[in-house]
Amino acid sequence: MGVLSPDAMAVDQLKNLNENELMHRLQLGDIQAFDHVFEKFYNALCFYATRLTSDRFAAEEIVQDIFYKLWNKHADFISLNSIKAFLYISTRNASINFLNKEQRKIKHDAEFGLLEHEFQEPVINEIIYTEVLREIAIEVDALPEQCAKIIKMIFEDGLQPKEVADKLNITTSTVYNQKMRGLSILKKRLSGRSFSILTSVMLSMYFK
Numbered sequence: 187m188g189v190l191s192p193d194a195m196a197v198d199q200l201k202n203l204n205e206n207e208l209m210h211r212l213q214l215g216d217i218q219a220f221d222h223v224f225e226k227f228y229n230a231l232c233f234y235a236t237r238l239t240s241d242r243f244a245a246e247e248i249v250q251d252i253f254y255k256l257w258n259k260h261a262d263f264i265s266l267n268s269i270k271a272f273l274y275i276s277t278r279n280a281s282i283n284f285l286n287k288e289q290r291k292i293k294h295d296a297e298f299g300l301l302e303h304e305f306q307e308p309v310i311n312e313i314i315y316t317e318v319l320r321e322i323a324i325e326v327d328a329l330p331e332q333c334a335k336i337i338k339m340i341f342e343d344g345l346q347p348k349e350v351a352d353k354l355n356i357t358t359s360t361v362y363n364q365k366m367r368g369l370s371i372l373k374k375r376l377s378g379r380s381f382s383i384l385t386s387v388m389l390s391m392y393f394k
Contacts, residue, residue: 205266213261217357220260223269224253224359231277238281247369248280250362257363325375326368333368336361 203211211219228249235245252273256263263269326337332354339350340361347361354361 215260220257221357221359227273231273235277235281239284244284248284249277250366252276254363254366325372329368329371333364336364337368340365
């Protein structure tokens, strides 16, 4: 019989807690209690958001953002039912907001495409793409250390969040939170074109 790691033992202990004990630990800011809630609802919420948005990548980003908000409000919840209601309502609202933004973006891109058509010469596009990748690399290097490391491991090395968590000896939810933090910073720092290319690279790495 193998010896359980401290993390595995903690997970086992959490499974044996009743709801009141779990909520008490979450209200105190216990990260393992938060991870337990994360694991309990994450996959179902991603499925729900994907059905609403028809975009798996966007769905994951939406759900990760909702869990970030949950962590910031962890002291406010008194039951798993109240957490479940918050998660599903927030996911639904965020998905609707995403769809509204996508509709505006499609209209904008259609108008911009008419102006950009004459500049589609392959050599020019290659130069632009190279410069954009250089801009992205510079901004990723400027992120906080752990945040930059996680972004690179996911999107340069092509590792899944669980693999990153195992390599860095941190929780999967920490990886998701750091990835979301990094993308939030990059979205503010990068030009619209650069961030669009970054998300395209992310998708190609995720679905390879």
